[in-house]
Amino acid sequence: MKTNKIMLPTETNNSSENNNLSLGALLAATFILLLGFAQASTAAEARAIFAGGCFWCMEEAFETVDGVSEAVSGYIGGDVPNPSYPQVSGGGTGHTEAIEVLYDSETVNYDTLLAVFWRNIDPLDARGQFCDKGSQYRSGIFYLDEDQHTLAQSSKDALGASKVLKGSIQTEITAATTFYPAEDYHQNYYLKNPKRYKFYKWNCGRKQRLDKLWGSAGTVPLP
Numbered sequence: 001m002k003t004n005k006i007m008l009p010t011e012t013n014n015s016s017e018n019n020n021l022s023l024g025a026l027l028a029a030t031f032i033l034l035l036g037f038a039q040a041s042t043a044a045e046a047r048a049i050f051a052g053g054c055f056w057c058m059e060e061a062f063e064t065v066d067g068v069s070e071a072v073s074g075y076i077g078g079d080v081p082n083p084s085y086p087q088v089s090g091g092g093t094g095h096t097e098a099i100e101v102l103y104d105s106e107t108v109n110y111d112t113l114l115a116v117f118w119r120n121i122d123p124l125d126a127r128g129q130f131c132d133k134g135s136q137y138r139s140g141i142f143y144l145d146e147d148q149h150t151l152a153q154s155s156k157d158a159l160g161a162s163k164v165l166k167g168s169i170q171t172e173i174t175a176a177t178t179f180y181p182a183e184d185y186h187q188n189y190y191l192k193n194p195k196r197y198k199f200y201k202w203n204c205g206r207k208q209r210l211d212k213l214w215g216s217a218g219t220v221p222l223p
Contacts, residue, residue, distance in 0.1 A: 053129025067107030
C-alpha cells in the first residue's frame, strides 16, 4: 500500500530562517551603532579660523593645545578663487594668511582658543604682524557662526578694558568666507623644516615682541 507522506518543516529550514533574521538584526544594530559614533564625532568636532601673520607660526602655537587635532595653513578674506602663495604674498588678492583650527569641543572650548590666539599675535599692529607687513599679514578672527562672533567680540572687549596692552586693538572680527588651504609645503613647516623655521621666527622678532607685549607669563584676560 502506498502511504502519502506529509512534509513538515525541518529543523534545517528553521535554522536557516533564524540565521537570516539574526544576521539582519546584527547588521541593523551595527549600522545604528556606527551612525551614533559618527554623530557623536561630528557633534564634538569643531572649526575655528584665525589670522596672526605668518601661518607657520600660528600652526605651531595651536597644535600644542590639548584638544586641537590639526591647524591647517591657508588663505581667507580675498576675492580671487584658489589663490596661490605668490599671489597672496604679493598683496593683490585681498586674502590674509590664516589657519583653520580643527578641535574637539568637548576637550577645549572656543574661549580657550581665543586666549591662545591673542597671546600669539600683536593686536596693536594695524600694518601686519612683526616683520611681515601688508594686509596679507593682518590679524583677524573669522567667525563661523553667531556664537563664535559673540565670544570673539566679548574677548576683544575684555582685552581692551583690561589695559594689559598699551594701545588700541587693531585686530578685526569678520564673518568667515571661503578658506583655501595653502600649498602642501607650507603645512607643518615648523616640523618639516625646523632650522629654517626657527631662523625665520627669531629674525622676524616674533618671540621678542610677544614677550614684550605680554610678559614671559603670557596671561590673557578672559571675559
